[in-house]
């Protein structure tokens with residue numbers, strides 16, 4: 001029996017890791033637009049590029065870019081999909097089937113390397129396809145012959161890696177407006193920054209009358225390792241060393257890398273300050289910012305009541321910031337800075353994912369903020385790296401001082417690197433940093449409670465440490 005695409009999608013979408021509304025029932029799902037993508041051009045490119053290849057797209061395959069609206073109670077969210085249609089689904093695509101429609105078998109075409117090249121081809125040609133605008137970054141050329149694989153392990157977006165040259169991130173949930181990632185990375189690329197992955201192009205359309213980013217293609221860094229994995233290797237080395245070994249003597253000390261990362265962060269902040277407006281906020285605005293921190297804390301407590309026991313230390317830190325009595329410099333920042341967002345290439349630290357904190361409104365994610373917000377984010381991340389590996393270890397309590405020492409050593413190295421790179425941290429900036437760290441920890445408490453409850457002790461420990 002065949003179904004409409006809407007009926008099929010309502011069942012299928014709840015099983016997708018990027019679908020943000022898993023906890024609520026779907027009361028309506030509608031296809032807002034379905035734009036056929038031009039595979040014929042792709043086929044011609046492929047056939048000339050890959051002579052003798054069996055990878056033909058064939059006339060019987062079609063792919064549509066589909067925007068759906070999903071209604072859940074009062075909330076109406078938009079998501080984008082690439083829906084493929086084939087008369088029959090080959091074995092390799094059965095795991096991504098959506099279901100049988102009158103037009104054929106529908107499937108999630110991001111997994112179909114025979115057709116995803118259309119994204120690169122359209123971008124290379126600066127094509128307008130119905131309401132979709134594919135754009136190539138001026139000054140770049142795009143190899144349209146590469147085949148894609150979906151990167152595993154993602155949550156809110158889907159990334160396709162083409163060959164080992166490009167990574168194309170599809171922003172699944174559509175938030176009207178230009179994605180900060182495209183905005184920031186493009187601006188930094190124009191300034192010749194070495195600390196970003198080179199942008200190649202993007203896809204945009206109008207949503208609610210606003211130019212809205214659908215996808216972004218950047219250089220893929222095939223030989224780079226992410227900061228989180230590197231830091232964990234260092235922590236593992238330390239925990240595997242004979243008891244009493246100081247961090248600096250354990251194999252795999254990370255402090256020199258943390259220092260370099262601090263320098264790279266300062267350079268990036270300088271480049272962002274050059275590329276976008278900067279300002280200062282005076283006492284009334286500082287107080288308003290602090291009120292925002294308090295609201296975040298209260299809302300975190302309502303979701304995770306055990307945080308209430310730690311509210312005192314946070315409020316004291318917020319009071320000190322409210323009374324700082326001097327203006328605070330603000331600029332565009334990364335906004336969700338942590339070790340999983342940075343990659344070490346053989347020559348540089350490269351920073352990814354300039355989207356800001358997921359779930360925050362676009363206006364807030366683009367707002368000018370203290371660059372120390374990013375410093376605070378990374379400091380929290382060192383704490384996470386040190387403590388995460390204590391979970392489930394019988395000797396966790398004995399290792400606790402090691403964890404604290406590793407985190408402190410790397411936090412200090414990062415701050416020293418940040419200053420050496422020209423980042424401003426002195427005098428009472430410690431007051432700003434502390435408040436920002438505890439506000440971030442409150443965000444993390446909610447993040448962990450919702451996503452990884454077993455990790456909740458990590459951000460909670462930030463409050464006990466601050467009380468010491």
Ligand SMILES: Nc1ncnc2c1ncn2[C@@H]1O[C@H](COP(=O)(O)OP(=O)(O)O)[C@@H](O)[C@H]1O
Pocket residue numbers: 151154155156157158159167197218219220221222224226340341343352353355
């Ligand atoms: N340019 C890149 N080169 C290599 N790997 C990348 C690149 N961009 C992202 N990745 C990998 O994909 C992961 C998720 O990327 P990210 O931009 O943080 O996506 P998300 O917004 O879904 O968190 C990163 O942790 C990294 O492992």
Ligand SMILES: O=P(O)(O)O[C@H]1O[C@H](CO)[C@@H](O[C@H]2O[C@H](CO)[C@@H](O)[C@H](O)[C@H]2O)[C@H](O)[C@H]1O
Pocket residue numbers: 155228336338339340353357358377380381382384385444447
């Ligand atoms: O990378 P995302 O933009 O999806 O960020 C979200 O997920 C992060 C977890 O992957 C989360 O980061 C927290 O966990 C990290 C370890 O996994 C740790 O290094 C970070 O310091 C900690 O905040 C991030 O907060 C969230 O927005």
